[in-house]
Structure formats: C-alpha cells, structure tokens
Amino acid sequence: DQQVKQNSPSLSVQEGRISILNCDYTNSMFDYFLWYKKYPAEGPTFLISISSIKDKNEDGRFTVFLNKSAKHLSLHIVPSQPGDSAVYFCAASALDSNYQLIWGAGTKLIIKP
C-alpha cells in the first residue's frame, strides 16, 4: 500500500516555463513533507520542505504547496532551467512513526530547450 504517490513517472516542460510536480498521500498523520532531487549516479539532494502548519513554502525558483484537505502537495519550478532535469522525489513523515520518511516513486522531469 503506497502511502505517498507520484502518479506521473515523467514530465516534459519547455525551458523557461513552469514545471509542476504532484504528490498525493493517504496518511492523514503525515505532518512534514519534503522534495528531493536526484541526478543519475548521485544520491538524492534535499530541495525544499513544508510543515503541515503551512500551506506554502518558497525558496527561490522553487515553491511547494500543501493542500491538507486534498492530501496533495505540489512543487512548482519557475522558470524551468535545463539543470532542473532530474528525478524528483516527494517524501513524508509523521511524529507517530518516529519521523521515518515514506517516499514516492519519483517523477522524471525533462526540460526541453
């Protein structure tokens, strides 16, 4: 049973446009959400996070939105750049599971020139 789902295995976006990556979760106890980015042959690197007490967190070109009622979060990248081409993972954690991270399957983002 996948508690964190990234339903789009891949996404192709024109350079300069907005990239929107989506993530859905089923466990209402999740209270902390993270996005990681992974290049081939490297480990994932932390990108941005959001606590369940907020509905938006922004860091430069990256913004994460959280909709708790819909159990949905999204990562917006504006404007998209070629270096953004990578696999993006959504992860969630909860106090009652000792903050063990539960990961989505990832979305491969391809930025087209």
Place this chain on the structure above:
Amino acid sequence: KAGVTQTPRYLIKTRGQQVTLSCSPISGHRSVSWYQQTPGQGLQFLFEYFSETQRNKGNFPGRFSGRQFSNSRSEMNVSTLELGDSALYLCASSFAGKGDTQYFGPGTRLTVL
C-alpha cells in the same frame, strides 16, 4: 565538510552469496539510514541507526542487517542474496534523525546474477 561516502560504488554478486556495504556519514552526524531503490518503487526504508543502536526498521526480511560503529560509520549486510536484491542501496546521514534533513551518499549499485 566532506559528504556522505559509500563503498563500493558497484558490486556484482551471485545468488546465495552475501555482501557488505559501507557508509561513512558527514562528520558530526549520528544518524544513518539505509534505503533500497528499485526502478519505479521509490526509496524503500531499510533501517536507521543512531548512536550504534537500531532505532527504526522497515519491512525487509532478516537477511538484511546492519550495524553502526562508535565513529557513526555504518555497514549493511545482505546474506543469501536473491536476484530481487539487485538495486541501488543508498545511505543517508543526518545530525539526529527524527525529521532532520537527510544527506545522501551516491549509493552502491548491487547486481545479483
């Protein structure tokens, strides 16, 4: 500060053999987590060690084990290898775990023939 290092980077084994993977965390980090990544499955949590004690464990069979040394370095062992164990094994370190940002190593690519 040096990042998380994992050795070896690549490994080929045959069914029935055992394997030991090593992870050196970022200096000062006391929490080390291990993940298995297979295509389309995201990262599956194996276990977390903190101060030489296993603090959290995922749903993997007993063939998967680990340990942590007093210098926070960690090893993961898989005995009686199966074809399905072929995966990228990632190690992540954080200061104290429990919601801290995790920093990943490049992973060990294990192929079981």
